[in-house]
Amino acid sequence: MASADGIVGPKQMGGNEPQLSMAPCAAATSSTRPRSATKSLPRFDPGVMETYLDDMRDMRARVNELFRQHPELLPNVEEGLSKEEHRDLVRRALKVILQAGYSPLEMLARDPRKYFYLGECLSMVDLSLMVKSGVQYSLWGGSVLNLGSEAHRRRYFDDIAQFRLPGCFAMTELKHGSNVAALQTEAVLDVLSDEWVVHTPEEGAIKWWIGNAAEDGRAATVFARLKVPDPNGGSKLVDHGVHAFVVPLRDPNGNLLRGVEIRDCGYKVGLNGVDNGAIRFTHVRIPRVNLLDRFASVDKSGRYSSPLTSQARRFAATLGELTGGRVGLTAGSVGVLKGAVTIAVRYAALRQQFGPPDCPEVAILDYQSTQLRLMPLLATCYGLHFARGLLVDKYVDMKRTREPKLVEEVHALSAGLKAYTTGYTQSALSTCREACGGHGYAAVNRLGALRSDHDIFQTFEGDNTVLLQQVSAMLLKEYRQQFSGAPLTASYHYLRSALLGALPNNPLVTHDTEPRHLRDPAFLAKALEYRTARMLFTLSLRLRKHGPKLGSFHAWNKCLDHVLSLARAYVESVIYKTFLRAVAGCVDPECRRSLKAMSDLFALRLIEGDMMFRNDEYIAPAKAKAISRLVVALCSELRGQALNLVDAFAIPDHILRAPIGLGGNGGAGPQPDIYREYLAAAGFEV
Structure with a gap:
């Protein structure tokens, strides 16, 4: 039978089952180092990566310190707070933030980057606190500021800002x-x-x-x-x-x-x-x-x-002014994802389970199955971090310039990234819980509470299914504008132009299995662009076919799964391109190597999981197998830097508040005794 960690060990499989392929015992000098005989990425300083990821880390440090000084404001999931008690806790925490000199409404009005950053900081403190703040300042305050006149602003601003007018x-x-x-x-x-x-x-x-x-x-x-x-x-x-x-x-x-x-x-x-x-x-x-x-x-x-x-047009303009809520949810969801991945990776790197015959147990993160679970989550978390930065920057530019084209772009991008990020994070929370086995089910380790609290992110500020349809509608609108009145051959040319040197049936591309090619950003970007263009083209054809007979509403409904898949494909392409820019912008060579490996894994995992590439003969069977092998190899490489990569998120233990996710030092020395803290949390004297 399986263990509490969901790992089946050699002794449980039966005497004739194959054993795990591990390096000799002598090579296993640390439980936190990979024992499989694969190459590793060069080590990097997590502080250097943190500096690259976060240009406002001083503010995060101050917010974290504020809650170190006020531990009574951090909800304890084991205390079983009533809704009234939890509401009172959140109310007091919000007032402490204001008393400390932070004014979320001022930030929203004058420096939205700081506002969204504060929301991400609060996401791992207490999602109820983040949402309460968002309701007061982004929704209530933001609607008054963005939909009202200067007279409304003068009348209400100060009282909303200081929570005198909830x-x-x-x-x-x-x-x-x-x-x-x-x-x-x-x-x-x-x-x-x-x-x-x-x-x-x-x-x-x-x-x-x-x-x-x-x-x-x-x-x-x-x-x-x-x-x-x-x-x-x-x-x-x-x-x-x-x-x-x-x-x-x-x-x-x-x-x-x-x-x-x-x-x-x-x-x-x-x-x-x-x-x-x-x-x-x-x-x-x-x-x-x-x-x-x-x-x-x-x-x-x-x-x-x-x-x-x-x-x-009035209705669209009104809703267009409310996109900040979606930006805030995207930032908060990324913050939750960072916390969950941190807990799961740290636990998997320290939890010992089975091992080769007559050898010590190994960390469950050394199992290929666990690497394939967690390393793509870690890579996607980094990709979404950079995509969130892109969205915030575009939102700030939109508020500054009011340029109509940028307004439309931010509307679509915020809809797509909010839907994709919150949906991905919710799924990842379940994966992290499962990867932590029975201990992930303990309330004290927070994965269950985070999953419950974050669940509604998929619904409010626009249901994800509805938002993804808005993305596809924008793509179809641009597609039709480009080819308005043109013959069908013109739209075929559009599809071909998206392929360039990566056309199906081109043997140089279709059959190339070399890692150099498979990890080439030009190939990966073009493949994801091809997928989006192909889906857009075929969706347009299907709607054109069904529209005259069924009417526009029923034609859309008949193609709805296609509509949603197109939106996701487009968002994933945007994330990857943003990831590539982040890789190129990193000047530290060791950090850049790990970022490049994660961006490769992000894109290759998407290509591996989409049958369209094989159905279209874009990728030959041998190439598909090579991609799967490369995904496994990249997960193994990233395993060696996984602790450093989550340490770079710089979430302190008193904010993370999960005994199985206690911080370490990237495997370079003694690790925290997670079981000692866990026993103490359960009430044992240790």
């Missing part, structure tokens, strides 16, 4: 989440009183899962259908679609205001430190000036005006 982002309803355009809550202008009347017309329109609502929220940005009297004197109201309004919820003493009903959403799978609530409005009156009017305004007579000519 607020909510009331978009999602019981029956509508991602389909924001179909929200039912309404805001009807009463011309005589110069007020909006905000109302929940039916139970399905109750605002649901609203962060900060159950306990703290005193006001909310409420997304509602803006309705005004018909200027032509008709009896029906004119519906101008969904707009944002500031609606007070509670008085300074915490009492609900007239017409506002709030219920606690109760316990959730995770993030119970966030006070999610449900809100029903019954003819709540607010001043006309509480409309956040950057993209549309209504005067005292009820006349509606907007600089944007269509309801669709």
Whole structure:
């Protein structure tokens, strides 16, 4: 049978089973060094890699030190906190951050890079704290800043910044989440009183899962259908679609205001430190000036005006200003991934299991199966770190320039990277838990709590399935614009142009099995580009085929799996190209070698796992086998530097808080006694 670590040892397999192929016992001088007879990457200084990865590490060190000084603010998963206790802990932690001189809203307004960086720092402290901060500053504060006027900013900024005015982002309803355009809550202008009347017309329109609502929220940005009297004197109201309004919820003493009903959403799978609530409005009156009017305004007579000519453009502009939430979730998810991979790699490097006959046990990270589990996660974690940096930089440029093309690019990139990163991290959390065997199941080692808390990242700020469709829709739009009115042969040329020297049936490419070629960035980048171009081309053909007969909606639905695969392929290509730039920019040769190996592994693993390359005869069978062998070899090489690579994330033990993931020194000397700490966590005297 398998052990608690999921490893089947030679003595358990039966006498006739093959033994593990390991180097002689004499070569195994350290449990943290690989025992297989493969070449290793040159050692590097984790501090040098950390410096290259993180140009704001001083800020992270200060934040980490803040929680070293306040250990009482770090949630202990074994204490079984009630949701009320956890919420109080998060509230106190947020106030300590403010008292320490950090102003998330100031960062968001003036230096978004610092804002997103702070979110990543908080992700391994407590995801509830990160999300609570995001609700207050990115969603509530950000909506006021980005959708309102200068008057709104002057009125609300300081109170939101100092948490004197806790607020909510009331978009999602019981029956509508991602389909924001179909929200039912309404805001009807009463011309005589110069007020909006905000109302929940039916139970399905109750605002649901609203962060900060159950306990703290005193006001909310409420997304509602803006309705005004018909200027032509008709009896029906004119519906101008969904707009944002500031609606007070509670008085300074915490009492609900007239017409506002709030219920606690109760316990959730995770993030119970966030006070999610449900809100029903019954003819709540607010001043006309509480409309956040950057993209549309209504005067005292009820006349509606907007600089944007269509309801669709106004709606798109409104949602476009909210992309910061997706950027923040991407950063936080990367932070969680770093923590989980750190725990799993450190544990796997120290946990002893079986070994050659009459020899000491070996670390489970020396098993090929564990390397194939964890090394691709580590490589992808680095790739997503660099991609997150690209997204943040583009977001900052977009806010500075307001250039329309960049706005569109950031919208698509934030949608794609948020969906891909959060989906990948959630899967990786399960892989890390399994790689740590039974000890990964212990609550004290945090992998279970991280998995539960992070799960919802795949849903809020846009369900991942919906966001990936937005990416493919953008690609199809650009594709059709490029070939509008052109014959089909022109789009065939587009596909061919994406291949250049890597065309299918080119024997020099299709059959080349040399590692020099397989690790050539030109080959890897072109292969991933080919995959994206091929999928885009065939999706366009399928939609063109099914559209006339089924209609656009049903044609899209018939091709939906293709749509999602295209989006993922595009995002993976972007990640790899960003990874390559990071490799080229690293001046330290030892660090660069490890980065290059991880970028190769990232791309080769994708190519290995996609049957399209073989079906298209892009890769011959012998080449496919060579790629699989090379993936195994790269995982083995990276195993030798795995501890240094996770040490470069520089997550201190008091933030990681997982006994099996205690920090070491890259295998260069004595390692921490994880079992001693683990026993102490369980209550044994040691």
